Amino acid sequence: MRLAVIPGDGIGPEVVTEALKVLAEVVPSAEITKYDLGASRWHATGELLPESVLSELRQHDAILLGAVGDPSVPSGILERGLLLRLRFELDHHVNLRPGRLYPGVRGPLADPGEVDMVVVREGTEGPYAGNGGLLRKDTEQEIATEVSVNTAFGIRRVVADAFARAEQRPRKHLTLVHKTNVLEHAGSLWSRIVEEESLAHPDVTVAYSHVDAATIHLVTDPSRFDVIVTDNLFGDIITDLVAAVTGGIGLAASGNLDITRRNPSMFEPVHGSAPDIAGQNLADPTAAVLSVALLLDHLGERESARRIEASVAFDLATRDQNSPGSTQAIGDRLAALVSS
Amino acid sequence: MRLAVIPGDGIGPEVVTEALKVLAEVVPSAEITKYDLGASRWHATGELLPESVLSELRQHDAILLGAVGDPSVPSGILERGLLLRLRFELDHHVNLRPGRLYPGVRGPLADPGEVDMVVVREGTEGPYAGNGGLLRKDTEQEIATEVSVNTAFGIRRVVADAFARAEQRPRKHLTLVHKTNVLEHAGSLWSRIVEEESLAHPDVTVAYSHVDAATIHLVTDPSRFDVIVTDNLFGDIITDLVAAVTGGIGLAASGNLDITRRNPSMFEPVHGSAPDIAGQNLADPTAAVLSVALLLDHLGERESARRIEASVAFDLATRDQNSPGSTQAIGDRLAALVSS
Numbered sequence: 001m002r003l004a005v006i007p008g009d010g011i012g013p014e015v016v017t018e019a020l021k022v023l024a025e026v027v028p029s030a031e032i033t034k035y036d037l038g039a040s041r042w043h044a045t046g047e048l049l050p051e052s053v054l055s056e057l058r059q060h061d062a063i064l065l066g067a068v069g070d071p072s073v074p075s076g077i078l079e080r081g082l083l084l085r086l087r088f089e090l091d092h093h094v095n096l097r098p099g100r101l102y103p104g105v106r107g108p109l110a111d112p113g114e115v116d117m118v119v120v121r122e123g124t125e126g127p128y129a130g131n132g133g134l135l136r137k138d139t140e141q142e143i144a145t146e147v148s149v150n151t152a153f154g155i156r157r158v159v160a161d162a163f164a165r166a167e168q169r170p171r172k173h174l175t176l177v178h179k180t181n182v183l184e185h186a187g188s189l190w191s192r193i194v195e196e197e198s199l200a201h202p203d204v205t206v207a208y209s210h211v212d213a214a215t216i217h218l219v220t221d222p223s224r225f226d227v228i229v230t231d232n233l234f235g236d237i238i239t240d241l242v243a244a245v246t247g248g249i250g251l252a253a254s255g256n257l258d259i260t261r262r263n264p265s266m267f268e269p270v271h272g273s274a275p276d277i278a279g280q281n282l283a284d285p286t287a288a289v290l291s292v293a294l295l296l297d298h299l300g301e302r303e304s305a306r307r308i309e310a311s312v313a314f315d316l317a318t319r320d321q322n323s324p325g326s327t328q329a330i331g332d333r334l335a336a337l338v339s340s
Numbered sequence: 341m342r343l344a345v346i347p348g349d350g351i352g353p354e355v356v357t358e359a360l361k362v363l364a365e366v367v368p369s370a371e372i373t374k375y376d377l378g379a380s381r382w383h384a385t386g387e388l389l390p391e392s393v394l395s396e397l398r399q400h401d402a403i404l405l406g407a408v409g410d411p412s413v414p415s416g417i418l419e420r421g422l423l424l425r426l427r428f429e430l431d432h433h434v435n436l437r438p439g440r441l442y443p444g445v446r447g448p449l450a451d452p453g454e455v456d457m458v459v460v461r462e463g464t465e466g467p468y469a470g471n472g473g474l475l476r477k478d479t480e481q482e483i484a485t486e487v488s489v490n491t492a493f494g495i496r497r498v499v500a501d502a503f504a505r506a507e508q509r510p511r512k513h514l515t516l517v518h519k520t521n522v523l524e525h526a527g528s529l530w531s532r533i534v535e536e537e538s539l540a541h542p543d544v545t546v547a548y549s550h551v552d553a554a555t556i557h558l559v560t561d562p563s564r565f566d567v568i569v570t571d572n573l574f575g576d577i578i579t580d581l582v583a584a585v586t587g588g589i590g591l592a593a594s595g596n597l598d599i600t601r602r603n604p605s606m607f608e609p610v611h612g613s614a615p616d617i618a619g620q621n622l623a624d625p626t627a628a629v630l631s632v633a634l635l636l637d638h639l640g641e642r643e644s645a646r647r648i649e650a651s652v653a654f655d656l657a658t659r660d661q662n663s664p665g666s667t668q669a670i671g672d673r674l675a676a677l678v679s680s
């Protein structure tokens with residue numbers, strides 16, 4: 001197993017260290033190559049993602065990313081030039097974001113019920129296509145456009161993946177989240193493809209929710225969701241809400257998958273670089289550890305993935321929620337649990 | 341005061357009846373003209389918003405709308421052909437959505453704190469511009485686009501309005517919600533205009549939140565928000581979440597304002613037509629009543645508006661949350677409180 005690791009900025013390196021500690025317990029033979037990308041490289045060299053690094057990354061089985069982003073870099077530079085560029089260059093069309101409220105974890109909801117869903121967010125098109133522009137800049141007649149690009153090809157592959165995942169789950173339920181009553185063209189294409197794919201998966205029940213209504217359901221009745229499939233921007237928005245509802249982005253893992261396996265998939269905690277607490281041994285590495293579980297699952301190491309998840313579940317159920325311990329302490333605990 | 345009333349579909353007529361009952365207590369001289377628009381007119385005549393009706397609506401001081409939408413009408417027809425058409429034809433550029441957690445009201449959050457914010461949602465552009473299309477329909481090469489159109493003119497007027505509102509509020513705080521790190525062109529225009537307008541309002545503190553992060557803050561720390569200004573689609577999404585957090589869309593009022601006053605503004609509860617409970621005297625008319633308060637405030641009847649709000653606040657603090665009473669009973673109570 002050849003893994004590329006991009007520790008990145010802020011708390012990225014700290015949580016990655018713990019995640020690799022846990023990984024070493026289950027796959028001691030994993031070959032790790034670290035890549036220095038992010039704010040400091042950009043400051044030092046102006047480089048975001050050199051072609052040579054991109055080709056090297058392609059030679060790996062998977063990528064683990066800590067976090068990118070730093071207040072010293074203008075907003076958008078690292079996001080578009082590094083994070084989104086990786087997702088687009090490596091054709092990470094399925095952005096997989098599980099949302100599970102683990103026993104013992106207190107989220108913000110008074111009465112959340114059982115929450116165990118997975119969001120399949122499209123990762124390579126929609127309003128993220130980078131298709132837009134400015135006209136008459138810096139005049140009172142300035143116009144800015146952003147074009148959401150949605151293709152049958154791009155939608156079908158994530159919808160098919162979402163149905164396949166729903167089929168594997170006990171409830172076999174899939175919800176399309178969109179805004180079909182306003183975004184009529186993209187909405188029509190998404191709806192028709194979900195309808196078509198549902199014919200191939202008659203055992204999966206299908207529901208639809210407008211994105212605005214979905215935010216209501218996510219805080220009043222999150223248990224209703226099993227698998228959600230949605231576009232890139234709606235997925236960005238609701239997965240942060242899902243993370244909040246299930247105890248915070250400190251626990252949320254994600255996978256950026258090329259399900260054709262032509263390119264390595266990339267796994268990252270949903271939390272950002274959290275520069276305010278960086279370098280202080282304060283960040284919770286749990287999301288990074290859960291991202292390793294997703295990585296192993298994707299590479300077929302199901303048994304190891306399950307073991308990590310079970311260890312995390314045990315730790316979350318038994319840890320002191322108010323002071324779960326330092327980054328390193330949590331990593332040590334999880335590594336010990338995994339190896340036990 | 342000449343008011344046009346569009347009772348609309350589902351629970352619309354029921355809640356509007358109660359709202360007008362309350363209005364009659366404070367402005368008995370109001371002249372009310374009802375307009376039959378919505379699902380039944382569309383079924384009967386195919387008409388959504390005839391030009392003649394639109395011209396008549398323009399002759400009024402304001403419009404009160406119950407709700408539009410019915411499962412018998414394909415999704416999008418009434419929304420785009422009636423509701424959004426009214427907003428666009430009447431240049432309702434400021435979509436005003438207060439979010440206040442009234443004492444006594446239980447929302448879904450375990451520990452919400454004090455919530456009292458107002459969202460200024462742009463109402464006439466962004467991805468709602470209806471600018472998009474389908475190419476190669478019904479082939480595997482189909483492409484759907486949706487263009488978000490953002491103009492300096494359109495953004496400046498709502499940002500200026502949001503600053504003016506912030507200035508009137510005790511906390512004088514304004515948060516721009518956008519996704520500037522991804523939607524770089526629209527994000528740049530919104531950010532620059534907020535920066536420019538902030539120079540004219542030095543007493544207002546300004547913050548920025550990505551829309552995804554905003555959904556987290558809205559459930560973990562909603563008190564941080566005072567005035568939010570945002571685009572049409574982000575505003576649509578987060579105002580439903582704000583409504584949920586403050587006790588549900590059953591209580592959320594909104595105003596679609598033409599702040600130039602060239603066209604009548606339109607006031608509507610945020611809840612939809614709720615066809616499942618229509619005609620059963622079950623709907624809570626509180627949001628419709630609060631929409632009347634917004635209407636009166638907009639028309640300069642501040643005193644009457646305050647009186648309605650205070651009556652609603654009293655009723656919410658004292659009603660049995662589990663069985664607040666029938667539509668009519670709540671309307672009767674609020675009317676009695678307002679007249680007392």
Ligand SMILES: CC(C)[C@H](C(=O)O)[C@@H](O)C(=O)O
Binds near residue numbers: 079083084552
């Ligand atoms: C950092 C940003 C570009 C990114 C996104 O919008 O996809 C993040 O919010 C996420 O969800 O991974």
Ligand SMILES: CC(C)[C@H](C(=O)O)[C@@H](O)C(=O)O
Binds near residue numbers: 181182420423576610
């Ligand atoms: C019904 C729909 C078109 C509308 C919108 O998207 O604006 C609604 O969700 C709202 O928020 O008023």
